[in-house]
Amino acid sequence: MYIDYRLKQPILYSYFRSSCSWRVRIALALKGIEYEYRPVNLIKAGGEQHSENFKNLNPLEKVPALVINGHTLTQSLAIINYLDEEYPQNKLLPVDPLMKAQVNIVANAIACDIQPIQNLVVLQYVGDEKKAEWGKYWITKGFTGLEKLLSTTAGKYCVGDSVTVADLCLVPQVYNANRFKVDMAEFPLISRINQALCQLEAFQISHPDNQPDSPQH
Amino acid sequence: MYIDYRLKQPILYSYFRSSCSWRVRIALALKGIEYEYRPVNLIKAGGEQHSENFKNLNPLEKVPALVINGHTLTQSLAIINYLDEEYPQNKLLPVDPLMKAQVNIVANAIACDIQPIQNLVVLQYVGDEKKAEWGKYWITKGFTGLEKLLSTTAGKYCVGDSVTVADLCLVPQVYNANRFKVDMAEFPLISRINQALCQLEAFQISHPDNQPDSPQH
Known part of the structure; x- marks a missing residue:
């Protein structure tokens, strides 16, 4: 059949x-x-x-x-x-190879360089005592480079004025940064882009608090 | 001009x-x-x-x-x-979206889940005393999942019989595994694919030992 x-x-x-x-x-x-x-x-x-x-x-x-x-x-x-x-x-990756590379650079700077080091499995291995400091350290370090990188690519969002896969990586990473008490005042550009994205419905309905398995739900 | x-x-x-x-x-x-x-x-x-x-x-x-x-x-x-x-x-990514996804899954399983945790900056932070154990632990853990994943995708190489971006991630990761004394006998499929790839000229001329800045050079 x-x-x-x-x-x-x-x-x-x-x-x-x-x-x-x-x-x-x-x-x-x-x-x-x-x-x-x-x-x-x-x-x-x-x-x-x-x-x-x-x-x-x-x-x-x-x-x-x-x-x-x-x-x-x-x-x-x-x-x-x-x-x-x-x-x-609603294309999330530009067709032009160079523009696409710029989007992938920002997305991978988060998905390959920041998120994996503060992932749940790593935090569990690092242990309850050290995990808060560990998470804060790596996100702060990663955001320091990312803030500079974004100054070369950003428009309204991470790369230009359209929502791309880079933005899909940014917002959850900022959410983690806040959980780990990263001082976001150090990162005005990341903060500004994050705020703009958080106003979009797709980012709101997908937010952790709005999922069926959230205690907030 | x-x-x-x-x-x-x-x-x-x-x-x-x-x-x-x-x-x-x-x-x-x-x-x-x-x-x-x-x-x-x-x-x-x-x-x-x-x-x-x-x-x-x-x-x-x-x-x-x-x-x-x-x-x-x-x-x-x-x-x-x-x-x-x-x-x-010599296309490194298939055109078919599903095949491409399979290649990206394997590539990202290495590039987002294994390599970042045993990256130089993380090892330096973990410290000289613990870094050997740290690197071996995370590569072994990552390879345990990767070995199973590859059993669903592999042909001669990581995904089917053509060299893809997944293979470009695999060989350097196995090189790191050997540096960290990971027991590769536990991973027969990864080992078999790695051996096949290491016979190709492109993997040989790009090998660390053959670079101008290598002490072996």
Whole structure:
């Protein structure tokens, strides 16, 4: 039997406070893609991402995972790239190779250089006593370079005046910065861009506080 | 005066042992792009990447940086994506969105989840006493998931039988694993793919030992 997977609603495996999950939630919102939300509690009972069921879905034992068009995709930037090609409304990556490189540079400066070092698994390994200092140190260090980088690329948003994948990485990273009590007054440009983005509906409905698994919900 | 930047040789700022620099060196070799190599010593005198001159080139104070077609690009994956669009010979990313997503998932599993945690700056912060254990722990953990992921995507190489950006991330990461004495016998699939890739000329000429700034050179 032929199944038209396009007719099936995608399923997002997500944790409300996971910044990588939030990136994908923003993309889905901007693209206007309806989806089923399935919470994966990264904390409870050692973490549901390590369960046998979830391991079968994502051997990397991480959220987000998106089941879409008959396939399971993982890694937030890979998912967002896929969505941007298959659902071209509200493009998140410019077509011009140089502009695209600029967007990818900013996105990767966050997704490869800042977020991974203050990720949950690293913080758990560093330990309760040191994790607040650790998170604050690495985000502050990363934002110091990012602030300078953005001064060469920013318009209204991270790169020019359109929302790109760089912005999808920025807002969840600033949210983490605030959790770790980073002094955002040191980063006026990041703060200004973050504020502009937070006014957009897609960033609001995808916010951790507005997810089904949030205690705030 | 009109300058045809295509006629100017690109300049790669690189450190022989930087795994992110190595990724780009492989791409340049596979594409057959001639370039000038400018070493940036990440260790000497606190690190040349923090010099005023280099900061002006890359505010993130990291290698690699590639000056090409009149622009300075940073972040290895952003550079490789750009090269793949502008120099389409030996494509490193499939055109099909789903295949491309699979390649990006593997590449990001290394570039966002493994390499950043055992990066030089993190190791320096962790300190001389603990850095060997730290590096071995995170690479072993990352490779455990990666081995399972590759069992769903691999052919001769990481994804199918063509060399992709995933392979450009794999070989430098295995090199780091060996430096940190990771037991590679635990990872037969990663080892098999790595061996196949290491037979290719582009991976050999880009190897740390064969760079002008290597003590082996």
